[in-house]
Amino acid sequence: MSQGSGLGESALEDWGLADEEDLRSAGSTGGALVEESRRVLVALLQGPYLDGRKDTARYGQLLRDRTAIENRLADMFLELIVDDDSQVAFVRQSESDPDAPKLLRRLSGLNRLDSVLLLVLRQHLLTQASRGQRAVVSEAELLAALAAYRRTDSTDEAGFAKDVRHSIAKLQRAALLEEQGDSYEVSPVLKLMITPDTAREFIELYRGAGVDVESVGLDTDTPADADADTTADADDKEDQQ
Incomplete structure (x- = not known):
């Protein structure tokens, strides 16, 4: 099985940076924002996301002036x-008007291994979050988690490690x-980028392509995803009442 293409543009949220011309145009639209909120707006547009754990001032300003910032966006x-x-925020293209001009650049150029790695990281993030722990993983753990995928894709262990x-x-x-030293912390924004439905769709695609998704560590129904679906269903019922 070749690397091939991975998660398509429709699977991932718009995820990228507006260029300088876009930012200048953005700054001239809408009503006036206070200076602190303008800085938050620019940070959101520059991307890829605003992390409230590391930038408490801007995240706090976002919450205080959220309505005005949402209106400008x-x-x-x-x-x-x-x-x-998780105290994270980002912007994506609105789906209300498919013909609207695109301001953001997508996270592109993902091959199949990149996509499988994203799904593995997402699963690890959800599992650790359900335990109230940070999602920190080492390169060795990722190589071990992806070992089953390597066996379906290549017998070159050293080459596969380089690809990972x-x-x-x-x-x-x-x-x-x-x-984080010899390990990596997974950004909590990843669970917002890849929804449960999208994850299930691609897990099934990889299963159909011969990947032993259970051995890779992927599951179509994680406890966290089940909780998310339950919450979404409850919200829908509340909206209908």
């Missing part, structure tokens, strides 16, 4: 996604992994 056909539990390191570096550049 809406003027640019963007929507704000906030996870209060390249995938790790790619996710580091996207700010989805942060180096």
